[in-house]
Amino acid sequence: MTTLKDVARKAKVSLATASYVINGSDLISQPTKDKVLFAAKELGYRPNGNAKNLKKNKNEIIGLFLSGFTGPFFGELLEGIQDTVIEKGYEMVVCASDDKHRLLMERYVDGAIILNYHIKDELLNYLASDKFPIVVLDREIENPFIKQITLPNSLGVEHSVNHLVELGHKRIGFITGSEESYDGEMRLKGFKKTLSQRGLIYREIDLIRADFTETSGLLSMKTYLDEHEEYPTAFISANDEMAMGAIKAVQQKGLQVPDDIAFVGYDDIDLSKHFHPPLSTVRVQKKLWGITAAETLFKMLDKETGFEVEDIPIEFIPRSSSLKGGERDSG
Amino acid sequence: MTTLKDVARKAKVSLATASYVINGSDLISQPTKDKVLFAAKELGYRPNGNAKNLKKNKNEIIGLFLSGFTGPFFGELLEGIQDTVIEKGYEMVVCASDDKHRLLMERYVDGAIILNYHIKDELLNYLASDKFPIVVLDREIENPFIKQITLPNSLGVEHSVNHLVELGHKRIGFITGSEESYDGEMRLKGFKKTLSQRGLIYREIDLIRADFTETSGLLSMKTYLDEHEEYPTAFISANDEMAMGAIKAVQQKGLQVPDDIAFVGYDDIDLSKHFHPPLSTVRVQKKLWGITAAETLFKMLDKETGFEVEDIPIEFIPRSSSLKGGERDSG
DNA sequence: TTGTAGGCGTTATCAT
DNA sequence: ATGATAACGCCTACAA
Numbered sequence: 001m002t003t004l005k006d007v008a009r010k011a012k013v014s015l016a017t018a019s020y021v022i023n024g025s026d027l028i029s030q031p032t033k034d035k036v037l038f039a040a041k042e043l044g045y046r047p048n049g050n051a052k053n054l055k056k057n058k059n060e061i062i063g064l065f066l067s068g069f070t071g072p073f074f075g076e077l078l079e080g081i082q083d084t085v086i087e088k089g090y091e092m093v094v095c096a097s098d099d100k101h102r103l104l105m106e107r108y109v110d111g112a113i114i115l116n117y118h119i120k121d122e123l124l125n126y127l128a129s130d131k132f133p134i135v136v137l138d139r140e141i142e143n144p145f146i147k148q149i150t151l152p153n154s155l156g157v158e159h160s161v162n163h164l165v166e167l168g169h170k171r172i173g174f175i176t177g178s179e180e181s182y183d184g185e186m187r188l189k190g191f192k193k194t195l196s197q198r199g200l201i202y203r204e205i206d207l208i209r210a211d212f213t214e215t216s217g218l219l220s221m222k223t224y225l226d227e228h229e230e231y232p233t234a235f236i237s238a239n240d241e242m243a244m245g246a247i248k249a250v251q252q253k254g255l256q257v258p259d260d261i262a263f264v265g266y267d268d269i270d271l272s273k274h275f276h277p278p279l280s281t282v283r284v285q286k287k288l289w290g291i292t293a294a295e296t297l298f299k300m301l302d303k304e305t306g307f308e309v310e311d312i313p314i315e316f317i318p319r320s321s322s323l324k325g326g327e328r329d330s331g
Numbered sequence: 332m333t334t335l336k337d338v339a340r341k342a343k344v345s346l347a348t349a350s351y352v353i354n355g356s357d358l359i360s361q362p363t364k365d366k367v368l369f370a371a372k373e374l375g376y377r378p379n380g381n382a383k384n385l386k387k388n389k390n391e392i393i394g395l396f397l398s399g400f401t402g403p404f405f406g407e408l409l410e411g412i413q414d415t416v417i418e419k420g421y422e423m424v425v426c427a428s429d430d431k432h433r434l435l436m437e438r439y440v441d442g443a444i445i446l447n448y449h450i451k452d453e454l455l456n457y458l459a460s461d462k463f464p465i466v467v468l469d470r471e472i473e474n475p476f477i478k479q480i481t482l483p484n485s486l487g488v489e490h491s492v493n494h495l496v497e498l499g500h501k502r503i504g505f506i507t508g509s510e511e512s513y514d515g516e517m518r519l520k521g522f523k524k525t526l527s528q529r530g531l532i533y534r535e536i537d538l539i540r541a542d543f544t545e546t547s548g549l550l551s552m553k554t555y556l557d558e559h560e561e562y563p564t565a566f567i568s569a570n571d572e573m574a575m576g577a578i579k580a581v582q583q584k585g586l587q588v589p590d591d592i593a594f595v596g597y598d599d600i601d602l603s604k605h606f607h608p609p610l611s612t613v614r615v616q617k618k619l620w621g622i623t624a625a626e627t628l629f630k631m632l633d634k635e636t637g638f639e640v641e642d643i644p645i646e647f648i649p650r651s652s653s654l655k656g657g658e659r660d661s662g
Numbered sequence: 663t664t665g666t667a668g669g670c671g672t673t674a675t676c677a678t
Numbered sequence: 679a680t681g682a683t684a685a686c687g688c689c690t691a692c693a694a
Contacts, residue, residue, distance in 0.1 A: 001388075001462055003686095003687055003688085004687065004688065004689095005687075005688095013664075013665090014664065014665045014666080015665085015666090015687095015688085015689095016664070016665060016666075016667095016689085016690080017663085017664055017665075019688065019689060019690085020663095020664085020689095020690095022688095023689080027663065027664085028663070028664080029663065029664090032663080032664080044457065044460070046436055046437065046438060046458070047436070047437050047438075047687090047688080048385070048437065048438055048686090048687050048688070049381075049433075049434075049437030049438055049439050050380075050381045050382075050384045050385040050390070050438070050439075050686085050687080050688095051381075051385050051670090051686070051687035051688040051689090052437065052687080052688060052689080053381045053670095053688095054379070054381040054382050054385055054670050054671065054672090054686090054687085054688075055669080055670050055687085055688050055689050055690090056670085056688090056689080057332075057670070059381070061434075061439075063424075068410070068413075069406050069409035069410055069413065070406040070407065070409075070410055075400050075401040076401065078400035078401075078427075079399070079400055079401055082399075082400060082427055086429050091426060091428075091429075091433055091434055092426065092427075093394075093424035093425065093426050093434070094424065094425045094426070095422060095423065095424050095425070096409075096413055096423075097422075098417050098422075102380075102422055103380075103392075103422055103424070105377055105378070106377065106378050106379065106380030106383065107377060107378075107379055107380055107381070108380050108381075108392075126375065127377070129375075131332060213601065214601075214602055214605075215601045215602060215605060218605050245605070248605065248607070252607075270544065270545075270546050271545055271546060274545075274546060274549050274576070274579065276579070276583075334670090334671055334672090335671065335672070336671075336672095344680075344681085345680065345681040345682075346671095346672090346681085346682085346683095347673085347674080347680070347681055347682075347683090348679085348680055348681070350672070350673060350674085351673095351674095351679095351680085354673085358679065358680085359679065359680080360679060360680090363679075363680080378671085378672080379670090379671050379672070381670085381671080381672090382670070382671035382672040382673090382686090383671080383672055383673075384672090384686095385670090385671085385672075385686050385687065385688090386671085386672045386673045386674085386685080386686050387672085387673075387686085388686070
């Protein structure tokens with residue numbers, strides 16, 4: 001592989017001069033620059049990032065560590081992070097780290113954003129430092145070098161429950177995914193809490209565990225309907241996809257939404273407003289979540305201190321999947 | 332930051348010994364090993380990947396370069412690549428490289444898989460070499476160090492067209508996304524080709540450009556229906572999401588699918604069989620696509636030569652969105 | 663304006 | 679079984 005030394009030799013200049021040229025120093029005369037650039041192109045020179053970074057002691061890369069690529073893949077979140085990272089002149093890499101977490105261990109990145117339940121708190125506490133800040137999106141953890149940017153999940157579900165209670169619902173079910181999802185569990189927690197606040201009881205029997213996909217929502221709800229005699233008059237789902245699947249199952253059974261069973265989702269994905277019926281849901285600004293996470297990480301990298309992290313705003317969006325005709329007209 | 336030298340000093344051994352211990356050499360006595368490991372833990376030692384890789388002249392990381400994180404994000408594809416990469420003891424990073432392509436330029440990865448129309452053929456030709464193999468998923472390119480693993484797009488659409496023609500359709504429309512998508516354009520090309528093979532004419536007016544999302548399919552079809560008096564009796568869509576959106580638009584207009592307009596999608600995403608009506612489509616094994624891409628890259632890294640790359644299999648799946656009652660019964 | 667040389671943290675060869 | 683030491687490719691004072 002061509003090194004800078006080869007380029008220098010070919011251009012008949014010293015290594016230092018070649019380095020200056022490659023790095024765009026303007027202490028070098030134009031003829032010399034041309035010679036070096038020409039030689040570099042001729043030889044197909046590519047700088048060695050490892051050597052550069054070893055010297056500079058930083059990579060200008062931040063890493064996003066996910067648990068996998070299937071399932072709910074947060075496109076907007078990634079966009080938010082990516083935009084911020086690029087703006088700062090950094091690069092972002094996303095990895096589904098296996099159990100060795102090599103990329104995390106061996107300082108390939110200057111900071112990390114974690115959304116991966118496989119990575120243990122213990123490891124994060126070990127890694128995080130002054131020089132290696134971490135932002136977590138999927139847990140709470142006490143460490144001066146780790147900041148958490150979590151969604152106001154409980155609050156969102158509180159809105160949903162209140163909405164349904166005000167419409168007169170007394171028995172409300174909940175659809176969620178695996179227990180490994182922090183957001184899912186927090187939403188469930190908010191559900192239980194608000195139910196009790198409103199004087200309703202939480203029934204384990206009306207909790208459906210799917211896996212956050214539309215298909216799983218459909219299948220789980222189908223099973224639920226087949227195996228139960230009586231149903232709640234409303235369901236809240238931990239995300240929109242499962243709500244849509246569940247609604248399809250209900251409709252296929254010949255029941256009406258929202259008249260027989262009302263539904264409220266979570267996230268307000270693009271499709272929710274076009275769904276039939278349009279889905280009531282909680283809008284989450286995932287892109288802002290990503291931006292906030294990345295900006296927080298950069299503040300930590302810049303050794304800023306004492307800053308406040310703003311909550312990610314949410315908004316309850318009532319639509320037809322929970323509002324009957326009369327209710328829609330009146331509010 | 333703690334270095335191996337610090338560890339060695341603390342353990343009162345030489346740098347070399349510390350290195351041996353960290354790398355699990357068994358030439359070292361157990362007591363010495365213990366001393367070093369203890370010191371390393373005490374100091375929170377983390378190896379410096381840059382230094383290691385500089386020395387070893389390889390990173391054992393392969394990179395997947397995408398054009399962005401929104402839009403159709405090929406979860407299965409990523410899974411396929413990831414599985415293969417992990418099996419080989421490598422890591423995978425995925426990046427949406429900006430215009431500087433630093434990660435690609437500066438040898439942060441030992442090989443690359445490209446699905447990013449922003450990256451020019453010229454750059455790939457410049458980068459690819461004996462030591463830096465590249466697999467492209469989104470173009471055709473002539474270079475001994477670049478292999479292409481593309482989908483049999485044209486063939487898939489050929490099945491779809493034949494299916495519709497055999498059902499008696501004479502005017503068939505096509506829904507696709509941006510021209511920047513290689514797969515989309517190839518599917519369109521296959522559409523035009525097969526139409527003419529079957530003696531039908533291709534009409535520009537029946538080509539709908541959306542952006543591969545369900546929402547865009549819905550909106551574009553709505554516009555199409557509003558702006559035209561007469562419609563094709565069938566549409567083929569370059570992916571399932573747009574087909575579903577378009578079907579919703581058609582249904583909202585009070586028309587029947589497939590009786591008034593039949594639809595065929597592409598990809599056979601999970602949801603297609605649960606859609607109402609279930610969507611006729613072309614099944615693509617995207618995970619196998621990822622596996623094939625990654626395996627091909629590793630063969631190139633291993634300097635294997637003369638191997639054949641198998642085509643990714645596809646299969647036409649007829650469902651109700653293109654089959655009327657009688658047709659379903661009889662076949 | 664250009665060259666010399668030391669060092670970034672490792673690994674690995676060669677001694678001991 | 680362990681230690682010295684020379685690379686790996688690059689950057690950057692400091693010299694010239």
